Amino acid sequence: MKRIPYGYVLYRQLVALERDCIVVAPSVMPAKTGDWVKCELRDAVILAKLPRAGELVTVWVPDTALEAVRDLIRAR
Numbered sequence: 001m002k003r004i005p006y007g008y009v010l011y012r013q014l015v016a017l018e019r020d021c022i023v024v025a026p027s028v029m030p031a032k033t034g035d036w037v038k039c040e041l042r043d044a045v046i047l048a049k050l051p052r053a054g055e056l057v058t059v060w061v062p063d064t065a066l067e068a069v070r071d072l073i074r075a076r
Contacts, residue, residue, distance in 0.1 A: 008061055022051070023059040030055050 014021040030050070050056050062070070 008067060011061055012064070022056065023061055024056050025059050028057050 008023070011021050011023055
């Protein structure tokens with residue numbers, strides 16, 4: 001089965017290419033109250049500004065062995 005490069009897989013590919021990458025949970029992203037209109041350009045600008053402002057909380061990324069164990073437990 002071919003894995004889709006999302007989440008941790010994409011993170012590992014970027015790190016292997018020596019690119020800076022962080023993983024952030026969408027639930028902890030700062031958002032204005034009542035800001036529900038979807039605008040890709042505005043979202044991109046906000047995502048570019050948040051790391052510089054230090055307003056993002058990163059998520060710990062497990063190694064491949066631990067992720068495999070989690071997948072096995074989830075499948076069981």
